Amino acid sequence: MAVIVTTNVRGLRDPTKRAAVFAFLGAMRGDIFLLQEVHLRDEEDAAALSLEEVVVLVAGRVMYTDFLFSGVKFRVVNVYAPAQRGRRASHPSDAGFTWRNSRGAASRLDYIFVGGGQSGMKCVLLPSWASDHDMLRVSLPADGPKWGPGFWRLNTSLLGSGAFVKAFTRCYSTVRALRPLYTSVVEWWEAAKSRFASFCRLHAVGARRRDGAEVTKWTEALAYLHGRLNRGESVDWAAYEGAKERLRGLLEARAKALAFQARLRELEEGERPTAYFFQAARAR
Template identity: 25%
Template sequence: MTPDTLSLVTLNVNGMRGTPKRRRILQFCKLLQVDVVLLQETHISCESDVHLWSLEWGGGLYASFGSGASCGTVILVSPKLCHCVGKVEKDHEGRVVCIHLRLTRGGCLYWHKPDGTVSSRLDRFYAPRKFPRSRCSIISCPLSDHDAVVLRLQLPESFHVEKGLWRLNTEIVKEQNFKEQFVEKYRGWQSLKPAFPNALVWWDEVKSLIKQFAIRYCVERAHQRRFKFHSLCNRARDGSHRLICMHLECFSMRNCTEPECVPESSLLRRTRSPLFVFTGTTPSLWLTAE
């Protein structure tokens, strides 16, 4: 967990390439129990030194290489803050090394690796931006490697339900008419690519055009289906026989698929009169001649 305070210490060690001296200095730094240790004149000279010294330290080690007899600056970071280290910058003379620490005051990391080298925000609450947040706190749980996250919200006086996200009706992708129209449209959109600075910007625009095209196609498709449905209804109503409704159960025009007229010969034995049936995803509407 990121601490509320940050402790640092600086020390000129006048060389620590020798193993006995280096280990005593590192042990001394551990006893100080600080977050960051700044060391000068370490005489660190290569990457292999970084690997060995960091193992002996047990945390993060960042260095600007000098020679075996001069320079060599080192920053030691405690294991509990290794996850906070961002960009590392250094010179080529072994005099300057700079690290960027991403610190969040108050402790907002809820999961911690047992050795303290890694922490993360794995447990989160998501709420609308307009939802006021009154208080968020973290409670340590000794029975888990996660901390408990407690959120208390001040509820607004009223809730405004916003428009939901648009979702493509994947059924239209199977229709040949949609495929043909889409291919023609897409070729036109491809011709616009030179007008955009790069392919990514062009694709963002095309995604918006695809959405608009799919919406228009679905609207026209629904209009055509409703028109055909009403046309068949009018044919049945304007026939030579007086038609009455024999059975109407949970019928909904919005859920109705494309209606079809069933030849009367297939049902003549059953009804002995002209028959029209309109089938859909809901129970059928039966119209028979009296």
């Protein structure tokens, strides 16, 4: 299945929010993401995103782009059009609202239209912490790419954990004591790197599980409240917005760590340790 997600993000100019939104969307394992209200103002803002082969049909209203996905040609047309109640001839009273506010107003502002002849589609509305709009997720019958684990990199946020630093200090002392067993420093260092990597992976997995459990808890809380809203049941709006803010805080904290790692990426080519790593280690 090819998964298409459309979502309103209410601005991506802030680097931390942008990283948090992209990390959140990346965890959804979607294939095509359509973003509204990115609020990019100039070339410097746009440099954070890539833009390829977009055709503007009506300035500010209609855009389309063609691309191949797993050998299947897609044409995505984005239309920003006013909503007029008099033209809503089909399903005027059905659920499926994608926008609402604290005063109880609700509207269907977000749509995905698919050409005729498609079968086996699945569509679901999902709450979004980044906006007052819901996300619309559609699965189409086309094979998507297989997702792999990617390359391992040290989670440098672990260096801010006192427990990790103490444990690593003990690990380092143990590994350093093995130096006489090797014929050279290079041979010892190659073995030490493997031990250090295994140690860091173990601690990173634990930290990731704890972080993931917290994100899952608030995601499920938000989904529960969102479901009550869609069924027309009463919901504490403060609790609903509070769940969004809590999820936003968790994801932005994760995004800050990811952004920091990205800034170090050029220095971390191959297996060479970074100056930051040694400075942080010495400071501890």
